[in-house]
Amino acid sequence: MTDPMPNIEGLVCPVPLLHNRQVVLGHGSGGRMSYELISKLFLPPLDNPILRAGDDAGVVSLPSGDDPHALRLAVSTDSHVVMPLFFPGGDIGRLAVCGTVNDVAMMGAEPMYLTAGFVLEEGLDFDLLGRVIASMQSAAHEAQVKVIAGDTKVVQRGKADGLYINTTGIGIIPKMVNIRGSNAQPGDVVLLSGTIGDHGIAVLAARGELYFDAQISSDVAPLNSLVSAMLHVSDNIHVLRDPTRGGLATTLNEIAIQSNVGIQIHEDSIPVKPAVSAACEMLGFDPLYVANEGKLIAIVGKDHADELLAVMHSHPLGIDASIIGTVTDEPGQHVTLRTTLGTTRLVDMLSGEMLPRIC
Amino acid sequence: MTDPMPNIEGLVCPVPLLHNRQVVLGHGSGGRMSYELISKLFLPPLDNPILRAGDDAGVVSLPSGDDPHALRLAVSTDSHVVMPLFFPGGDIGRLAVCGTVNDVAMMGAEPMYLTAGFVLEEGLDFDLLGRVIASMQSAAHEAQVKVIAGDTKVVQRGKADGLYINTTGIGIIPKMVNIRGSNAQPGDVVLLSGTIGDHGIAVLAARGELYFDAQISSDVAPLNSLVSAMLHVSDNIHVLRDPTRGGLATTLNEIAIQSNVGIQIHEDSIPVKPAVSAACEMLGFDPLYVANEGKLIAIVGKDHADELLAVMHSHPLGIDASIIGTVTDEPGQHVTLRTTLGTTRLVDMLSGEMLPRIC
Numbered sequence: 001m002t003d004p005m006p007n008i009e010g011l012v013c014p015v016p017l018l019h020n021r022q023v024v025l026g027h028g029s030g031g032r033m034s035y036e037l038i039s040k041l042f043l044p045p046l047d048n049p050i051l052r053a054g055d056d057a058g059v060v061s062l063p064s065g066d067d068p069h070a071l072r073l074a075v076s077t078d079s080h081v082v083m084p085l086f087f088p089g090g091d092i093g094r095l096a097v098c099g100t101v102n103d104v105a106m107m108g109a110e111p112m113y114l115t116a117g118f119v120l121e122e123g124l125d126f127d128l129l130g131r132v133i134a135s136m137q138s139a140a141h142e143a144q145v146k147v148i149a150g151d152t153k154v155v156q157r158g159k160a161d162g163l164y165i166n167t168t169g170i171g172i173i174p175k176m177v178n179i180r181g182s183n184a185q186p187g188d189v190v191l192l193s194g195t196i197g198d199h200g201i202a203v204l205a206a207r208g209e210l211y212f213d214a215q216i217s218s219d220v221a222p223l224n225s226l227v228s229a230m231l232h233v234s235d236n237i238h239v240l241r242d243p244t245r246g247g248l249a250t251t252l253n254e255i256a257i258q259s260n261v262g263i264q265i266h267e268d269s270i271p272v273k274p275a276v277s278a279a280c281e282m283l284g285f286d287p288l289y290v291a292n293e294g295k296l297i298a299i300v301g302k303d304h305a306d307e308l309l310a311v312m313h314s315h316p317l318g319i320d321a322s323i324i325g326t327v328t329d330e331p332g333q334h335v336t337l338r339t340t341l342g343t344t345r346l347v348d349m350l351s352g353e354m355l356p357r358i359c
Numbered sequence: 360m361t362d363p364m365p366n367i368e369g370l371v372c373p374v375p376l377l378h379n380r381q382v383v384l385g386h387g388s389g390g391r392m393s394y395e396l397i398s399k400l401f402l403p404p405l406d407n408p409i410l411r412a413g414d415d416a417g418v419v420s421l422p423s424g425d426d427p428h429a430l431r432l433a434v435s436t437d438s439h440v441v442m443p444l445f446f447p448g449g450d451i452g453r454l455a456v457c458g459t460v461n462d463v464a465m466m467g468a469e470p471m472y473l474t475a476g477f478v479l480e481e482g483l484d485f486d487l488l489g490r491v492i493a494s495m496q497s498a499a500h501e502a503q504v505k506v507i508a509g510d511t512k513v514v515q516r517g518k519a520d521g522l523y524i525n526t527t528g529i530g531i532i533p534k535m536v537n538i539r540g541s542n543a544q545p546g547d548v549v550l551l552s553g554t555i556g557d558h559g560i561a562v563l564a565a566r567g568e569l570y571f572d573a574q575i576s577s578d579v580a581p582l583n584s585l586v587s588a589m590l591h592v593s594d595n596i597h598v599l600r601d602p603t604r605g606g607l608a609t610t611l612n613e614i615a616i617q618s619n620v621g622i623q624i625h626e627d628s629i630p631v632k633p634a635v636s637a638a639c640e641m642l643g644f645d646p647l648y649v650a651n652e653g654k655l656i657a658i659v660g661k662d663h664a665d666e667l668l669a670v671m672h673s674h675p676l677g678i679d680a681s682i683i684g685t686v687t688d689e690p691g692q693h694v695t696l697r698t699t700l701g702t703t704r705l706v707d708m709l710s711g712e713m714l715p716r717i718c
């Protein structure tokens with residue numbers, strides 16, 4: 001890899017130019033514009049190998065016993081600004097816990113501790129805030145993580161849409177586990193843990209932007225127990241990644257670039273709920289780009305794929321798991337989709353902003 | 360200690376009732392109202408011993424070699440919403456790095472890693488953002504910490520006042536170091552590293568609220584090298600705390616409650632710059648309650664006080680250090696001030712909001 005790859009999801013494509021002089025909503029998309037912003041403005045001054053690795057969490061080594069680098073931690077941070085604060089299947093509190101737990105888990109780490117930083121808007125109702133905190137507690141309990149430090153700031157009316165929540169997560173990476181976005185190898189198999197697009201469409205529905213009752217719930221959930229079950233049966237998991245902002249398409253593009261490989265996926269093997277599919281068709285969205293908050297992609301050695309798929313199927317969060325494609329040695333780092341019609345098309349990263357404030 | 364003490368600065372007084380049903384600016388003061396909010400809404404659902412300890416950072420033990428709890432980390436998080444973004448002596452970027460570095464250092468830990476989560480306002484100028492990031496880099500270099508993970512979200516125009524920055528810090532606590540807010544003992548000596556009130560008054564001046572040119576710069580600075588120098592000469596430092604929101608008075612009250620002791624301080628030994636003193640007099644502020652961002656309080660064994668004071672004097676950030684008081688066995692957990700007139704008065708926590716959006 002020669003491209004700089006900041007440790008911020010969705011930011012691993014070649015560097016385009018900054019097209020204007022101001023931040024726009026598209027810079028928060030998790031796609032190409034986010035990368036542009038980060039790679040031009042954030043990374044050059046803050047650059048270091050840990051940040052540059054481009055994974056869902058930074059990996060640091062700490063001294064342990066006689067070995068000064070024996071204990072590896074995965075550390076990830078996410079600020080959550082989702083609108084509305086409550087949506088079918090979740091809320092900003094559950095999202096803030098699960099989003100960070102999942103980023104830590106995607107390094108194969110066992111998430112242990114969270115911090116929580118709140119920016120509260122003056123006038124925020126205590127009952128609403130209490131519901132959000134209760135939801136965080138419930139999600140933290142589900143993920144078996146402890147909140148160990150917090151901070152609360154208050155800003156004037158009109159400034160924070162109720163509240164924003166930052167969470168930072170710390171997990172321990174078990175010895176022998178080596179999961180990185182740069183580890184995909186030609187011949188590997190691509191697994192997806194379930195249906196795509198549920199979170200994005202559920203949030204959109206909660207905003208009243210669907211004009212019909214989609215009956216779709218967000219998939220927001222902590223994936224660490226699924227990861228743990230997978231690690232239990234295989235030491236041949238090369239990459240884990242949760243396809244959040246920018247969706248499955250953007251995440252696969254990131255991995256292709258990090259690992260310098262091609263990835264081919266098959267449209268008919270990618271599970272999409274009929275209601276999500278219908279909503280996307282109506283809105284002109286491609287579900288490949290719609291955010292998920294409780295799904296993972298696993299890129300694994302071919303010989304381990306079936307066993308891992310079986311383990312995923314036996315876990316509540318992997319019931320709809322499927323093998324969706326393979327890693328190729330195609331040199332252009334392209335992601336291609338074999339459509340249900342039998343044609344093949346290129347699948348690029350999300351280029352602009354599709355759904356602002358989705359997480 | 361029987362009072363619940365969340366691990367959020369300034370939140371260790373007995374529990375009063377919530378006076379209304381909504382968040383107001385005073386809940387962000389770091390004083391009594393913040394405690395009220397946290398202790399009633401945040402702590403009960405999220406409660407655990409680490410969070411409840413009530414120090415500037417949460418302390419967790421990790422396995423190291425044969426010992427499953429040998430490696431201790433201090434972890435702290437802070438969201439920064441200061442207005443304006445730039446002020447004499449600093450900016451939101453420098454503040455975001457130093458604030459979190461200092462909270463980690465106040466556990467006697469060596470700060471090593473930071474995460475940075477940005478909430479950016481649509482329309483934010485890239486040049487301004489670039490200056491903030493450059494300032495973060497400069498402060499991180501000064502503090503010898505690495506930014507290892509980041510996140511960027513974008514919100515619509517009119518939200519977030521340009522940008523908010525969350526930083527979370529991780530540091531390693533050296534073996535043998537045991538510094539806690541609950542460790543102050545009767546007979547201990549209270550050291551203060553320099554003048555108080557500089558940060559709060561500098562921010563106020565930058566807002567144009569002083570109506571005269573105060574020529575005051577914020578003291579915002581990373582205190583970890585000062586802490587390191589102090590630890591080098593003494594193993595008898597019981598408490599370290601940086602008096603930020605709520606000022607020296609609130610911080611001393613927190614320690615008195617955590618340690619179940621009284622604290623007596625002497626007005627004539629507390630250094631205040633003449634310009635800060637003049638600004639406070641004009642505005643009706645007591646400098647004891649004005650925020651600092653580059654000062655620390657150390658509560659130390661009496662026999663080590665002189666040696667520690669000498670070390671502080673030899674460090675650029677401790678030139679104006681002084682012994683400001685002593686810890687007593689007074690049972691009411693009161694902080695008292697011996698005034699320059701020879702009278703004694705009670706010094707309570709900050710009760711409402713004095714300076715909103717100060718950090």
